[in-house]
Amino acid sequence: MKRILFLSIFLISLLCVGVAPINTARAATQFTSRAPEAAPEIALTFDDGPNPVFTPQVLHILDNYGVKATFFCIGEQAQEYPGLVRRIRQAGDALGVHGWDHTALTKLSPDEVDQQLRSASIAIQQAAGTTPTVFRPPYGSTDRTVVDVASTLGLTQVLWSVDTDDWQRPGTKAIVNAALKHAQDRGVILMHDGGGNRSETVAALPQIITALQQRGFTFITL
């Protein structure tokens, strides 16, 4: 139920970027069904892994704080490091698809989009024994075709509401500030556990979690 509520945000957000809506009537209904006094919820998400250096560090921090997150894995990384995908799953974190090789999906034919998402989903399934139900398009590059193709594979699109820009390595403090400044109920924070040196992200993560916990946020997966 919480997951459906959460995904509703992104269906609405699709409207805002001009992509045709999916089931927005249901989304509107569920927005109003939530008790106003409920604790605010937020999702930590990590893209571009799994990475043999940084994914274990992120998992260790999450475990220390008793927090769950969602990892959007690149298919070829999942194929190369199936043990890490399995660890993510075994830690109770969620797995999503981030394409096979991080190609912008809007540049591809529908068949190629299908191949990107399908092969990545299979790699994750084979590693972790669970079939992903969410995907995040690389670069946030999406359109109706991408959403429709993903839908045929049972994948719901998830974007983000808070971009920490951690991939640019702006410094730990800047990552923490970006995450906290825009954090809000049912927000989704975008970070990276792969694709480069993520030591700043790793350093920022305990501060982000601590501050959000102090604000009363509950961490959910997608």
Ligand code: ZN
């Ligand atoms: Zn990415």
